[in-house]
């Protein structure tokens with residue numbers, strides 16, 4: 001029963017937001033703790049006696065003035081996630097939400113060291129998430145894999161420990177490492193060793209880069225860390241040479257309009273660098289980063305990109321295919337998805353008013 005989106009378009013024409021809700025999607029840029037509904041945070045905090053900031057409505061917890069306050073709330077929420085069944089619940093809920101937007105496949109970031117600092121073992125976190133992923137696949141047809149993300153505001157040594165822990169407890173569903181948290185003061189080269197270990201062990205590699213730092217970080221991620229994708233990458237527009245290189249090498253960028261417009265670009269979606277990146281031929285796909293925490297969802301980022309950035313049907317078709325190209329799945333699976341997704345996309349496009 002994939003695609004709760006289906007009911008409203010089956011019988012007739014649709015407008016562009018309905019179309020963007022209904023199209024098949026892959027999701028390559030979403031953080032577990034950023035995808036937790038505020039009500040779930042309150043439930044789990046109550047269950048475990050974890051204090052939260054004061055609020056009238058649970059959603060008030062997700063009002064913050066800047067990225068550092070946001071990250072504080074993000075970490076605070078993580079303290080309330082303790083048991084294997086809590087992780088099951090988080091994975092199941094976010095994937096159920098995603099399936100209602102016709103997300104078919106997701107590679108989801110989670111931060112093992114954040115949970116380990118709260119006294120939760122890596123195995124508890126990862127096995128609970130896998131339980132939730134399996135149930136969501138059974139109930140909603142959505143597939144998910146996990147990317148363990150380095151918190152770049154912590155030490156390089158802790159990142160190495162994270163990778164060692166992953167290798168001691170291998171799981172088929174954990175397919176790569178990433179790097180998140182605030183970038184400006186914590187450049188990627190600090191983490192070369194964790195990336196080398198993960199790459200040598202056959203894990204896939206990606207990193208948040210040039211979200212809030214110069215385009216040089218993109219080259220560091222590609223050349224030193226060995227990243228296969230770039231998450232965000234907006235400051236690439238400041239370097240003609242690096243932008244051309246990424247176009248030539250068809251580097252996949254996973255871009256999140258709503259969260260980054262809010263944090264870095266004065267909430268100005270009309271002038272977000274994604275527009276320039278797409279116009280210059282950067283191979284990008286769109287996703288929603290931390291949806292409830294930024295009051296968005298897997299379709300709303302597409303709809304706002306449509307309304308503010310001038311993208312049309314052919315752009316969204318290209319972004320969909322770029323996303324499939326960026327997935328860490330077999331070539332056979334990619335080929336099958338290309339044909340299934342484009343058939344579904346084109347059938348939906350024929351219904352637009």
Ligand SMILES: [Zn+2]
Nearest residue numbers: 031180208289
């Ligand atoms: Zn992100």
